[in-house]
Amino acid sequence: MYIPTHFKEERIGVLHGAIRSAGPATLVSMTPDGLFASHAPLLLDSEPAPYGTLIGHLAKANPHVRLADPAVQTLVILQGPNGYITPSYYAAKQEHGKVVPTWNYVAIHAYGRLVAFDDPALLLDVVTRLTDRHESLRAAPWAVSDAPGDFVQGMLRGIVGIRLPIARLEGKVKMSQNRPAADQIGVVDGLRLDGQADIAEAVVAATGG
Numbered sequence: 001m002y003i004p005t006h007f008k009e010e011r012i013g014v015l016h017g018a019i020r021s022a023g024p025a026t027l028v029s030m031t032p033d034g035l036f037a038s039h040a041p042l043l044l045d046s047e048p049a050p051y052g053t054l055i056g057h058l059a060k061a062n063p064h065v066r067l068a069d070p071a072v073q074t075l076v077i078l079q080g081p082n083g084y085i086t087p088s089y090y091a092a093k094q095e096h097g098k099v100v101p102t103w104n105y106v107a108i109h110a111y112g113r114l115v116a117f118d119d120p121a122l123l124l125d126v127v128t129r130l131t132d133r134h135e136s137l138r139a140a141p142w143a144v145s146d147a148p149g150d151f152v153q154g155m156l157r158g159i160v161g162i163r164l165p166i167a168r169l170e171g172k173v174k175m176s177q178n179r180p181a182a183d184q185i186g187v188v189d190g191l192r193l194d195g196q197a198d199i200a201e202a203v204v205a206a207t208g209g
Helices: 012-021 091-095 120-135 151-155 181-192 197-207
Strands: 025-031 034-040 041-047 053-059 076-087 102-112 115-117 161-166 168-174
Touching: 012 102, 012 168, 034 053, 041 120, 053 120, 053 168, 076 181, 076 197, 091 151, 091 181, 102 197, 120 151, 120 161, 168 181, 181 197
Parallel strands: none
Antiparallel strands: 025 034, 025 076, 041 053, 053 161, 076 102, 102 168, 115 161
16 A cells, blocks of 8 residues: 555554444455455454454355465455545635645555354354444444344354454555645534534544644
8 A cells, every 4th residue: 555654654553443443344365366355344353463363254155265365465455534625624725726635534454364264153252242343332232142042053154254363554544644734724624514523533633633
């Protein structure tokens, strides 16, 4: 990934936080027929240090793991807050007008060897943890244990677990760090007015504004 110096993020804690708050990941592997991609929500375990391990599952009918070349690392792409930045946000627009639109975003790239597992206990742990994570904000969270046990076991037989120990981790946080302070303030204020508070807060975090 191309990462200009002012957008580069290397702090493991920040990268892990971005991974845990990201939506579904895109997994890209090399196969005999070329690149193959799948999309899935993933968990992050912090071990082994320093980068940790990504864990999730795919449909058993998905040939991704079977086709993936074990000699070539899989790329996992995760995205954080992102959105369009209009030149109208910038103080520079009023000063000289020499501004253009851009897109602010957070992108994490993790690389490693993709490993499959089908142990029922491990699969149950993965789906339980994923469910608990995404149900946690609901007033009355649903739990895997709410479904009949035999039904859950049947569903587990239809998936394959995936594990990717992270060998390399890249982070790009493009949140107006390259703009003058007055423009950064304008971006934050403009995003908030436009109802994009998550991106505004990401700009504040990245710029210290």
